[in-house]
Structure formats: structure tokens, C-alpha cells
Amino acid sequence: MRAVRKDRPRGPSSRKERGAWVVLALLVVAILAAAGLLALSMMPGDWGSEEQGPPDRSEPAVNGPVPAAVAPAPDLASEPEAFDERPYDLNDQAISALEDGRFDQAVEWLEEAAAARPDVAVFGANLGEAYLRRARAGEGGPDAAIDDFEAALEWIEDAERRAQIEGLQRRARLLRDEERDFVVEPTLHFTFKYDGSRGELASGVDRLKVLLEDTYQEFGEQFRRRPVEAGEGRIEVILYDAEGFDSVTGLGDWAGGVFDGKIRVPVEDLRSELRFARVKSVLRHETAHAFSHSIGGAAVPSWLNEGVAQWLEEPARRESAVEIARAKLGASALFPLSRLDGNLVGWEDRAEVARAYDQALALVDHLSVQYGADLVFSMIAACREGGVGGAAEHFRERTLVELDAVLGDLADTLYR
Numbered sequence: 001m002r003a004v005r006k007d008r009p010r011g012p013s014s015r016k017e018r019g020a021w022v023v024l025a026l027l028v029v030a031i032l033a034a035a036g037l038l039a040l041s042m043m044p045g046d047w048g049s050e051e052q053g054p055p056d057r058s059e060p061a062v063n064g065p066v067p068a069a070v071a072p073a074p075d076l077a078s079e080p081e082a083f084d085e086r087p088y089d090l091n092d093q094a095i096s097a098l099e100d101g102r103f104d105q106a107v108e109w110l111e112e113a114a115a116a117r118p119d120v121a122v123f124g125a126n127l128g129e130a131y132l133r134r135a136r137a138g139e140g141g142p143d144a145a146i147d148d149f150e151a152a153l154e155w156i157e158d159a160e161r162r163a164q165i166e167g168l169q170r171r172a173r174l175l176r177d178e179e180r181d182f183v184v185e186p187t188l189h190f191t192f193k194y195d196g197s198r199g200e201l202a203s204g205v206d207r208l209k210v211l212l213e214d215t216y217q218e219f220g221e222q223f224r225r226r227p228v229e230a231g232e233g234r235i236e237v238i239l240y241d242a243e244g245f246d247s248v249t250g251l252g253d254w255a256g257g258v259f260d261g262k263i264r265v266p267v268e269d270l271r272s273e274l275r276f277a278r279v280k281s282v283l284r285h286e287t288a289h290a291f292s293h294s295i296g297g298a299a300v301p302s303w304l305n306e307g308v309a310q311w312l313e314e315p316a317r318r319e320s321a322v323e324i325a326r327a328k329l330g331a332s333a334l335f336p337l338s339r340l341d342g343n344l345v346g347w348e349d350r351a352e353v354a355r356a357y358d359q360a361l362a363l364v365d366h367l368s369v370q371y372g373a374d375l376v377f378s379m380i381a382a383c384r385e386g387g388v389g390g391a392a393e394h395f396r397e398r399t400l401v402e403l404d405a406v407l408g409d410l411a412d413t414l415y416r
Contacts, residue, residue: 087113091123094130103134114155128155132165135172138261139233142176171248178244185209189216189228194239194267201239204270208283212237215284219291219312223377227294235290236262237283251345257282258345259289281313288312296383296390303340304379304391306357307364322365325358326414334359334411337403341388366410371399 090113097106110127135148149169156162183196187209194201220226245266249258257265263286270276288309292300340356347353367376382394392403
């Protein structure tokens, strides 16, 4: 977990150890007093004379991002001060809250810890991380995200990370401006956002709501998980015109939609049955990504993620879609699976992107036919704990077969 640390000061930090130090200090005082070498009251606030006062705590910190008071070296001639563990306890609790996705609570605890001990740099670094994660979650809307990105920049000093955060903040402003006047219409499991002034969308959106609610139940059975019932909140579906979609995603007209935590789709006219059918297919595809992310997290390899999403687009047309993909692959050499683990969006060669999608669909269908669709969905779930390699490991454990061998089998069927 980046920048989230549990630093505690070295030395006698436990109550038992601190008690030993107190006893030692008192023993030294008693010995020196008995020898007539010390005349100092140990009563709190009584320093014996005007010339002798409490230690000066106005010196600036040597380390840490914020000037702050630091305690001087321990003075055995005075009562050792009690060490305040609360800021460190708050830091530890905040780390657990971040891991659980309780961003508001993590921010609250870390703000208190950083205010109490501004000389402990790690509290500020963790606070910046908490602001950043809350902003990226986007639960408070674009304006709240923009404010959180700004707050993160106040605490994060690394130049590369600051540049990334500034880029995210610019995108948040773009999203806010693009969606400022969108209507928001929730259903049981989705939240639709779109430009309500576009008459060509009005009647079609109501049909899409029914469609996606049916899709949600269907996918819930197949993935054996329902994100909303698992406490993840409604899935957001945002409909843009082509220009708005390109402005927000930067993907241009080649992408039919995208899932980046929210489903974003360009929609021109839902009054046309042909265009409505196209949007329906795209929404099923992106909803499959939402389910894959819910069950497997961010580590699901792209070949599995995109393959399953295509496989679920149109069950009635699945067989013909697979045959078309296999025909387009032809006798070309297949990509090694390791190349298809990462995000395909960053690929520059459009022809290679198309081949990668065709291979993903053909492979997922091959796995489903040979080993069963249930195993394919459980491979997605295995990525939650096992990372990108979790799918292959799960497959090996269940079948005693390597995935690369299955890819070879697929290639043999294509080249015959």
C-alpha cells in the first residue's frame, strides 16, 4: 500500500518499558537528593525557582514537512512525560479503514493524527494517500473529488506522483463540466446519467433501464455475485454524445464504450432500433466488466476480462460471433497470454487490438466448451487473491492442465 506506513518511534514504546524508565528516573533523583546534590521538587509545575523553568519546546523540527515542536532529550532531573500513543493508534486504524474502503473515516483519523503530531512525516503522507483514494473512488461527486485531489497535493511531495494527481484533477474538472446538467435517474441496481434535453434519448433510456435490470439478474447467476447486494453501491451508467465521450475518455470513435469504475457509452439516437440494439450490446459488455471487477478486482487479465465480456454480449448470436472471430484469426500466430494480461487500451496498432479481442473471445469460448463456463467464471474470482496469475493457477489446480497448453489446442483447431 503506497505511502501508508505504521511508523512508531524507537525506544521504550510499551507501557511496561516506559514504566521501567520512570522507576529508573525516580531512583536517580532519590540517590542525588540523598547526596545533597539536587534540590528540585518533583511536583508537577513546580520547578523550584524562577530561573529554572520547563524545557523550551519552541525549537523547529529537524525532520518533517511541517514546522513543529519537538521534545528535547529526556531529562532525568524531571518527571518523564507520558508518551501519547493516540496519533499512532489513529494512523493504524486509518490504514485498516483505507484497506476496507472506508475513506471518510480514514481521512478523519489521519487529519487528527497529523494535527496532533505534525512533526511525524508519515502521518501527513498517509493523509495525502487517503485524500487521493477518496478522490479516485468518486463517491462524493466531481466537486468533492477535485477538492480531495487538491488536498492530496498539499501532503504528497513526490514530483512524479504530483504530476499524476494533477492530471487526475484536470480530468475530474472535465467530467464535472461535461456532466454538469445531466439528469440522474436511479433504478434498483443502476444509476443513469444523461443529458435530459436530448429528446432522442428519452424513451430509449426507459427501455435500457429494464434491459440492464434483467441483465443484472442474469449476470448475478453466472458470476455468482451481485455487486449491489454485496454493498458496492449502484453501477453508474453515463450516456454521452460522441463528442462528450471522446472528451471524457480520449478514446475517439473506435471504442463503443468503456468501464473505468463507471460505464460510459456514446449514444447518438435511441429512436433507431438498429442503434438501440448496438447500445444494448455495448451496455451488456460493459456491465460484464463491472461484474468482473466486482468479483476479481483490478487484476483480472485482459484476455479473460474482454473475452468474457464479448462472450456475454449477445447469447443468441454468440456462436456466429465466435465463428467470425476464429475466421479473422485465420492462420496468424496467436499472442502469448502474457502479452494479453495488461490493458489493451494502450495498444497503438488498431489491427493488433482487433486480433487481441478476437483471440480473447475465441479462447474463452474454447475454455467454456472444453471445461465448462463455471470454471471460466471461477478463474475471474481467483484473481481477487491470486492477482493476474491467479486465473492460470486456479485453472491448473482444477484441471492439472497449463493454460498455455490450452492456447496451443486452440491454435491447432484454427490451423486445421
